[in-house]
Amino acid sequence: MSDAATMETIARLVPPGSRVLDLGCGDGSMLAYLKQARRCTGYGIEIDDANVLACAQRGVNVIQLNLDEGLSLFDDATFDVVLQIDTLQHLRNAEVMLRETVRVGRIGVLAFPNFAHWPNRLSVLRGRMPVTRRLPYQWYDTPNIRVGTHADLALLAQRSNLRVLDSFGIQDGKTIRFAPNLRAGTSVYTLSR
């Protein structure tokens, strides 16, 4: 997920000069890239100590916070873009956080592993949970507590009264617009209220 092509594809969804909040910002590489390539400003939210340190080393603003505690630190519409890159699948309150994302940001950009990608389907058809490059964990040690599909997110967005501005898939760094639910390992959504 961290490969350069994927990062660039997602970064293109962020208008230049945006004020960005990156939920689950990891080592801060996305924010550092947005800062440098698209003159963005903003903050990352991260729970992990090592990642917080990595952000500090990159000179990225980082707030150490457990996202399961919500986003009460942030007022409505205080960011142009709120990113959730490979974060949704780790959250207990994924639905709440989806609404929070578009409450705090004018648009939310979501990326997460698409469980309906065809190799995953094949694996389940054979009776086994998939273990792939995109989902490299065994069923018993995965940190991904939510498994959903590109199609599922469309329904959740609808249920939460969110507008889907755009959605597509990414596979091998390439944008997949035809049948992304089948053909893409990563699902991407741009949402607003």
Next chain:
Amino acid sequence: MHFAAVLPLQSGAQIRDYALSYETYGRLNADKSNAVLICHALNASHHVAGAYAGQHKSEGWWDNMIGPGKPLDTDKFFVIGVNNLGSCFGSTGPMHVNPDTGRVYGADFPVVTVEDWVNAQARLLDALGIETLAAVMGGSLGGMQALSWTLQYPERVRHAVVVASAPNLTAENIAFNEVARRAIVTDPDFHGGHFYDHGVIPKRGLRIARMIGHITYLSDDVMNEKFGRQLRDALQLGEGANYLYSTQEVEFQIESYLRHQGDKFAEYFDANTYLLITRALDYFDPARDHGGDLSQALARATSKFLLVSFTTDWRFAPKRSREIVKALLDNRRDVSYAEIDAPHGHDAFLLDDPRYLGLVRSYFDGILKELAI
């Protein structure tokens, strides 16, 4: 350093002919851009780093943080430690002579606030020829001074590092301070704060004040881990039942520890200083002039911030640091915040934690990169 000019104080009183003790470490660079001011908390001083030659155990109070090659690297930064007015480590305080009366100040030493200290520190920087600080840094009450710097002299501070601090004290915090103050003031040796004239020291009050303080600096967990219900070594040697069935003997290790801390403290700390500094803590509340709105109060701050709190610190709990973070976010300031999961309570800000020290190191590395541009 001596200051002849009058320093007006927040209370309306003033102080003149005062001295500030300070130490510096490292070298000020040519454009005077690498200065870092360290603000101390209740019982610390200007001696923040290094050790005095030939003096055993004379390491500065933040020696693990500051020095050559340390997180705040004195090979790169010019670090200034300053002792605050009213303290008892060299700067003018209640044990010194009031130039207006020719008598020792005692209880007549004017009540000083965090804001007053910052003003005095700013005058010291003026005298040292330093216009802008690369950073101001402090923990606990020192963090309050760092925060206040960004509000009183926003144009003079590039970065503020605020550790284990709070935007004001809670009622519980003030309550602990008040118990400590009552312990001192009701000591028969206090003599209304003029005990110097009587040749005595209200040690009993100071000891109790320190014991209370110490309880609040530790976490329940660390106290249990360190002492638990252990009895004193002398009592443990015997077989079988080893309670003394006394009400006044020192039996538990925790009692022994607290008494020892109290005794040590009463030997070197000044009773009036304790009252003054706890009062400065009580009064600090930058949101007060803004109807309690911290975001409005912090609108003045233009510096970048690093805030750090510790999960088991219940004296200055993480949620208090988060209030500052929120107010800075509301003002769209550059801020980073770390919540270090350390077991040591409030004391953690003085201890070695690789995550904490590593983070501060990275932050100062970043400041250095900015300076190079």
